[in-house]
Amino acid sequence: MPAAWRPVLMLAVLLAGLIVGTAPHARAGTTQDASVTFHVQATTEGETLLVSGSAPQLGAWDPAKAVPLGTTASAYPHWSTSVQLPVGASVQYKYIKRSPTGTLTWESIPNRTLTVSQDAPGNDDRWNVSPATVTFQATATTDWGQNLYVTGNLPDLGSWDPAKALPLTTGSATYPQWSGAHQLPPNTTVQYKYLKKNPDGTVTWENGDNRTVFTPSTGTLTLNDIWR
Incomplete structure (x- = not known):
């Protein structure tokens, strides 16, 4: 190798090392968030309404960092706000x-609870009223890839x-029975229906009129339905 080329070659090797050494690293995956709507019915006398909770996005129980809810003249006494929470x-x-x-x-009631998911709808709460836990159980056969859901007027x-x-869930030991629990307002007439979601995203509703249930004032209620 001619002596005149040696400095050029050394410079090329040095630059290659710098490029390799400073190559960017792949970013670690981040937790996926979902928008959760907090909706509460509350009468007020000049007060504003806030929601606080265990998540940092809700202020970690610090009222100074609680999230304000809003209302309007036409919506009152219904207040709402949306917060991004990790799925x-x-x-x-x-x-x-x-x-x-x-x-x-x-x-003054016990802490309210929720599990964040992309499919979960918003909450429909009543000020200082503990919700009733309703378990939807439905017997329904499905084709491969289909899943069962319940929706309603709330x-x-x-x-x-x-x-x-x-969404409702099932397993090898319980199929074709599907179930899912959710907190609903107490002493409330609820209309609901089951539907199947197909792999291609289309939806199949069950036949017949809307189902109706009156939620208990407290505690739990289990429904046992059959797909129509």
Whole structure:
């Protein structure tokens, strides 16, 4: 090799090493978030309404970092807000009333709970009223790739929107029985129906009129239905 080429070759090797050494690393995967709508019915006397909870996005129980809810003249006494929360997280929360002077009034009931998912609809809560837990159980045969959902007239059940319907689950030991539990407002008449989601995204509704159930004032209720 001619001596005159040696500095050029050394420079090329050095630059190659720098390029390799500074190559960007692939970014680690981030947790997927879902938009969760907090909806509560509450009468107020000049107060504003907040939601606080165990997740950092809800202020980690610090009322100074709680998320405000909004309402309008036509929507009152219904208040709502949407918060991005990580999918799969189990979150506890409560509502707070804040007076014009800054006095805070927390709900006195036990902490509310929710599990965040992409399919889960928003909450439909009542101020200081514990929800009733309703388990939807339905016997339904499905084709390969189909899944069963339930939707209804409340925001908790997706307000008849199949995209926001509550997914039900089954297993090899329980099929063709599907089930799923959800918290619903107590002492409320609920209309609902089951639907099947096909692998191509299309939806098959069950036949017949809307089903109707009246939720209990407290505790749990299990429904046992058969696909129509």
